[in-house]
Amino acid sequence: MLNLSIVLEDSARENPDRTALVFGELRLPYSLVDTVANQVANLLVSRGIGKGDKVALACPNLPYFPFVYFGILKAGATVVPLNVLLQSREITYHLEDSEAKALFCFEGSPELPLGERGKAGFEGAANTEHFFVLPATPFATESEYGETIWAALDGVSGEFQTVQTSADDTAVILYTSGTTGQPKGAELSHQNMLMNAMVSDEMFPRAEGGDAYLAVLPLFHSFGQTVIMNAGFRRRGTIVLMPRFEPGPALELMRKENVTLFAGVPTMYWGMLTKIHADGDEVPTSLRVAVAGGASSPVEVLKDFETTFGVGILEGYGLSETSPVASFNQPGKPSKAGSIGTPIWGVEMKLIDGEWNTVEGEGPGEIAIRGHNVMKGYYNRPEATAEVMNDGWFRTGDIATRDADGYYAIIDRAKDMIIRGGFNVYPRELEEVLMTHPEVSLAAVVGVAHDSHGEEVKAYIIRTPGATVTEEQLVAWCKENMAAYKYPRIVEFRDALPMTATGKILKRELR
Known part of the structure; x- marks a missing residue:
């Protein structure tokens, strides 16, 4: 018997009155979160949903997310978290591909019409039988989109005996854009998810008076789910929910709620630093651990953050397919700026070439991973699974080097x-150099089609406030600071760059 819901149940049993969730003025104790999750489990069972069934959840960072997530797990079913930015057609695709029996969907807001999209997406999926609305108004029992969760839970018992699941049963199906084609669902077992939450929790020392986590990374994404929600619940921490990242309000919440642990993507750190330097926002003093992942942090941002906050950013690495954490700059070992650290406990990594041969020494090579964190496979996709799995090893599609310390x-x-004139050009390396220019705030480098070179190097730049550098000046500066085959021949200034819901820069929209 192993069920991921134990991270909530144990904490609710041991510390029922401790605050589990903070959302605006709401402060919800562990006992309440567990009780509502039990009600959700009872509701699912009453509608004929149980072990092995899939249930989709489309919801931003609101208390509903853990209520429903753990309710689904308690019922022995599999959670299918959906990105809240999906359009109706994409919601239908995910419901059909995962064979979901039900969808819990946030009603949404004028800026994010999720209820409308979710309802249309649900109607397009013939085999999804149940649609539950998570209303925008707390405890509302009616919604134009259908049955609300509060109406459905009326009179339902808050006691539930968690269904027995085994370590290898699927707990979560996380959809990943992958490199090509339609999104694929990475099947992660209870053991995958629980071990990853445990190792993530054990990695960081606990605060004397208890920890507070700022949850601004989307919980529908593996990073927020494992490192913030599941690890945070396991250590009986308080999760401060923030549905949308904005630098000013994030800093204010950190100060107000004495946040001790923050996990974010590099653009979030960049945003907070920009806010502090430009508007003189006060630096929170409670922060003890800062974690980054999702993309590589520019070294300039790492330096600036440590100077400003007095806390170094620990960078880690992982993918949806690895639950997600695979390696980390771990406390107790020297931290190396610009590196993703060493494999976490119980996980192995190596470098391979295109034919799965091991690459010795420092590489470069493609990272392959083996351990308790590697997914069972892509749901209903044996061919796609076979392409990335070999003898327990998972190939990541990420190119890396490895130093003498591992x-x-x-x-x-x-x-x-980018392949320019037969030379391999790595955009990340150029972005690092560009960000050392005093008038460059953020950089994204992509390859664009070129008649004779195959690809040409192009840089998109957000300038620092008040900067006057021109495209010609920046290209000339790059020419002096980078090899002739590498430097960007084209520079375009932008006020903003397209980003995913998780804050990664969308390179494909820039190409």
Whole structure:
């Protein structure tokens, strides 16, 4: 018997009155979160949903997310978290591909019409039988989109005996854009998810008076789910929910709620630093651990953060397919800026070539991973699974080097690499150099089609406030600071760059 819901149940049993969730003025104790999750489990069972069934959840960082997530797990079913930015057609695709029996969907807001999209997506999926609305108004029992969760839970018992699941049963199906084609669902077992939450929790020392985590990474994404929600619940911490990242309000919440642990993507750190330097926002003093992942942090941002906050950013690495954490700059070992650290406990990493041969020494090579964190496979996709799995090893599509101490450093996604005139150009390396220019605030480098070179190197730049550098000046500066085959011949200034819901820069929209 192993069920991921134990991270909530144990904490609710041991510390029922401790605050589990903070959302605006709401402060919800562990006992309440567990009780509502039990009600959700009872509701699912009453509608004929149980062990092995899939249930989709489309919801931003609101208390509903853990209520429903753990309710689904308690019922022995599998959670299918959906990105809240999906359009109706994409929601239908995910429901059909995962064979979901039900969808819990946030009602949404004028800025994010999720209820409308979710309802249309549900109607397009013939085999999804149940649609539950998570209303925008707390405890509302009616919604234009259908049955609300509060109406459905009326009179339902808050006691539930968690269904027995085994370590290898599927707990979560996480959809990943992958490198090509339609999104695929990575099947992660209870053991995958629980071990990853445990190792993530054990990695960081606990605060004397208890920890507070700022949850601004989307919980529907593996990073927020494992490192913030599941690890945070396991250590009986308080999860401060923030549905949308904005630098000012994030800093304010950190100060107000004495946040001790923050996990974010590099653009979030960049945003907070920009806010502090430009508007003189006060630096929170409670922060003890800062974790980054999702993309490589520019070294300039790492330096600036440590100087400003007095806390170094620990960079880690992982993918949806690895639950997600695979390696980390771990406390107690020297931290190396610009590296993704060493494999976490119980996980092995190596470098391979295109034919799965091991690459010795420092590489470069493609990272392959083996351990308790590697997915069972892509749901209903044996061919796609066979392409990335070999004898327990999972190939990541990320190119890295490894130093003498065993620390890995990502050079780039294999697919982001630019081939200019037969030379391999790694955009990340150029972005690092560009960000050392005093008038460059953020940089994204991509390859664009070129008649004679195959690809040409182009840089998109957000300038620092008040900067006057021109495209010609920046190209000339690059020419002096980078090899002739590498430097960007084209520079375009932008006020903003397209980003995913998790804050990664969308290179494909820039190409």
